[in-house]
Amino acid sequence: MDLLEYQGKQLFAKHGIAVPSGEVADTVDGAVAAAEKIGYPCAIKAQVLIGGRGKAGGIKIAQNVEEAREHAGAILGMDIVGPHGEGPFRVDQVWIEGGSDIAEEYYASVILDRGEKKLLAMVSAKGGMDIEAVAAEDPDALVKRHIDPSGFDAADARSIVADAGLAEDALDEAADALVKLAEVAREEDATLIEVNPLIVTAGRDVVALDSKVTIDGNSLFRHQDLAEIADTVDDPQEQMAKEKGLTYVKLDGNVGILANGAGLCMSTLDVVAQAGGAPANFLDAGGGSKAEAIVNALEVIKSDAKVSAILFNIFGGITRCDEIANGIVTASQQIDLGMPLVVRLDGTNSEEGLKILAEANLPNLHQEKTMLDAARRVVELAGGAS
């Protein structure tokens, strides 16, 4: 689960890391009121889960109330596309914070290194820019060091920030910030914490001017405050799926997909794309074979207006295909899909399942024996790529 900038900063503040004070707003009037309270200059920053906001026009400095109104109006409601074409992300909230007097811009992060199975701290004196570019062009400018699982103290942190070449008079404070970032990782179950830039102000204070934080979704049972954030998903289909306990990710195409198991579902998206189609979603039905689970899944898929045909790809392991077939028959009596449904059932009791479907003789239901044939069929029925 990714946190918005201001949510990450609130987490930093909780652990004693200095951040500019500010307020969040979701209307122009609210943003202006916040700016008036905070004073000028102030920064008005789009709150979206994507980098490159500044370049996209999502971060503006206001010098007075007129500018605050103008910038908030421009930013709220804008669509931001990420540097790798992600999104677009609609801006529903802005964060207004006091302008900072920046003397130096650094980079600091603590991330989970899956390969080495340790937390990794990274620090660079070249902050405020694309860190991937820094790492590629000047690898020595980015100091990377694993955090000892048995402990990480001020001395360890100080040697990292010193090696990164941070200003001598900022070393102690920067080391302190790094120790606290590692504490955020461990205590809040964050798998990625990035601060770019970590600034030194003209008054020589070290302040986190931005935040990018990813929290391990599996840990939310022990983080009540973060679990509440996780409940606010903006996409209507994703929200609906979440309420029904399904794993759903919305995509851009017109072929609705339902499969059991994350791996098989991803593979189904791939074969549909190979057949020339455009998947509309990822939906892992898990082991759910009951009619209710199937009805829920079909309702979520159908609620996406772009979908013009659905592929149901099941490989029954412990889940039995005859139970799934019965679920499909029951579901088709409860909801009117109004579009073709291609079903491929394989694995445990697949023959019984296929027989049940054949006997039910459902309108607009097409059976295929293999995954590849099913993918070709659904693409044909959906009317090609959207």
Add this chain to the structure above:
Amino acid sequence: MSIIVGENTKLAVSGLTGREGSFHGLRNKAYGTDLVAGVTPGKGGQDVEGTPVFDTIAEAVSEAGANTSMIFVPARFAAAAIDEAIDSGVETVIAITEGIPVLDMLSTYWKAKEKGVRLIGPNCPGVLSPGKANVGIIPAQFFDPGPIGVVSKSGTLTYQIGNELKQAGTGNSSIVGIGGDPIVGSDFIDILTMYEADPDTELIVMVGEIGGDAEERAAEFIASDINKPVVAYIAGFTAPPGKQMGHAGAIISGSSGTAQAKKDALEAKGVRVGESPTETAAIAAEMLRSL
């Protein structure tokens, strides 16, 4: 031979008194796995259809001779149960539980390394050695004994490929589900090493998916250390960047970790990569015939 589980496996199931644990533990027993104990704190002295239940895994080892532990404990208690298993004296711990916080697994991973215990999972379907033993939730009916070793991050995808191999008239030495979480006890390299040393394995099928760089690392390792032929399949070519798809491990950030990057890395080292599960099984069957 086979790897990780086989005729000598003596299994203790943590969580055997629970719904999932008893269903799958007893299925494993029905397959022929030597189920010697269940473990549930506070339920020592009971039995589950004749299998004695102990309070601790250490007792299952000392009293019932368990050498393999399977963990079916709810996520928030699972890391502690795995830690207990690592300390109990078993050789192998297979953790089926999904949803364990990843930072809990960091310390558990290193504990297993220090103690020299083979940890498989978590969030995995387990290990099946067809005709010998099944520890986990893999539906055994899709797999016959044979010369192909399978190692996979995914469950259902593995069943799909196994079923196609069976229809192609071949079978498996073992099927190892390593799990899709960011931190798992054993990765592709560990299992590839075991298959390389296993005389019954002639060919290896590796099933990966987006996220992390385990496949890229495996590609390097295959080039340097594996002499047996390897066929690979990667899922997730159409996954959008930055989106999580079910498995916590299936996260891509930026360009590294994409399915295409993994495919390219494997092909650069001479590993054939199937376009679909069907093609992967077909390539494996064809390569086996020409060995």
